[in-house]
Amino acid sequence: MRVTVLGCGTSTGVPLIHCSCKVCRSRNPKNKRLRASIWIQVDAISLLVDVSPDFRQQALRARIPSIHAILLTHPHADHIGGIDEIRSYNFIQNSTIPAYVHDWTLRELPVRFPYIFSPGKVEGGGIAKIDLRPFGLRDPDFRVGDLKIIPIELDHGSKKVAGFRIGNFAYLTDCSSIPESSLERLRGLSVLMLDCLRLTDHDTHLSLERSLNYSNRIGAKRTFFTHLGHDFDFVAASRALPEKHALAYDGQVIHVSK
Numbered sequence: 261m262r263v264t265v266l267g268c269g270t271s272t273g274v275p276l277i278h279c280s281c282k283v284c285r286s287r288n289p290k291n292k293r294l295r296a297s298i299w300i301q302v303d304a305i306s307l308l309v310d311v312s313p314d315f316r317q318q319a320l321r322a323r324i325p326s327i328h329a330i331l332l333t334h335p336h337a338d339h340i341g342g343i344d345e346i347r348s349y350n351f352i353q354n355s356t357i358p359a360y361v362h363d364w365t366l367r368e369l370p371v372r373f374p375y376i377f378s379p380g381k382v383e384g385g386g387i388a389k390i391d392l393r394p395f396g397l398r399d400p401d402f403r404v405g406d407l408k409i410i411p412i413e414l415d416h417g418s419k420k421v422a423g424f425r426i427g428n429f430a431y432l433t434d435c436s437s438i439p440e441s442s443l444e445r446l447r448g449l450s451v452l453m454l455d456c457l458r459l460t461d462h463d464t465h466l467s468l469e470r471s472l473n474y475s476n477r478i479g480a481k482r483t484f485f486t487h488l489g490h491d492f493d494f495v496a497a498s499r500a501l502p503e504k505h506a507l508a509y510d511g512q513v514i515h516v517s518k
């Protein structure tokens with residue numbers, strides 16, 4: 261399995277517009293963070309997790325040739341804002357693309373994008389063609405082709421959102437706590453990607469301290485922090501992390517043994 265970090269930034273991206281802090285002014289490319297999304301290649305299947313507002317740029321940079329399915333964690337704008345760009349893959353593949361969603365995302369998408377999900381007569385260049393396929397956050401699993409995907413229920417403030425486990429890899433962005441029942445689904449991981457917004461506590465995200473507490477409980481062989489804000493200078497913050505932990509960076513490719 262090959263996981264490409266398309267973006268590891270928080271909802272504003274890094275640098276923030278008009279911020280003059282050291283990280284936002286940094287020239288290190290590892291301090292430039294597009295909005296959070298990953299691309300997973302496994303058994304000839306190409307999966308996109310979330311469609312960020314930066315998706316066009318991310319798809320060009322990673323040279324994503326095709327998308328068999330999209331997994332959506334939740335309907336916040338930084339995770340679905342690039343959905344119009346899926347059109348390009350409809351054209352390339354000459355097909356509708358399935359998107360797997362839990363109940364919150366299933367409710368929100370038609371409200372946010374009525375022209376995609378309840379279109380009238382379409383003229384001109386067309387619209388994204390996406391087939392919504394619901395799953396339950398507590399379902400044991402669902403399948404994309406033969407590939408088993410285990411939903412991981414997460415608390416994101418007062419909302420329930422999805423993480424995903426595929427084989428020994430799990431992606432848990434946007435969470436403020438992880439229910440016990442979900443921690444049980446995360447045993448024996450090789451690689452964990454976990455929310456880590458900033459240094460201080462936040463209502464809807466994990467701080468570094470809380471992320472480290474969870475990552476130590478989960479005990480993956482390697483943990484990468486994502487959804488990072490401008491608190492983290494890549495070099496300085498990486499140096500301070502305990503072993504088996506690292507900050508993700510845009511463009512990073514992580515190989516996961518099955």
Ligand SMILES: [Zn+2]
Pocket residue numbers: 270271296336338339434487
């Ligand atoms: Zn987010």
Ligand SMILES: [Zn+2]
Pocket residue numbers: 275276279280281282283284285490
């Ligand atoms: Zn800044």
Ligand SMILES: [Zn+2]
Pocket residue numbers: 334336416434
């Ligand atoms: Zn969110």
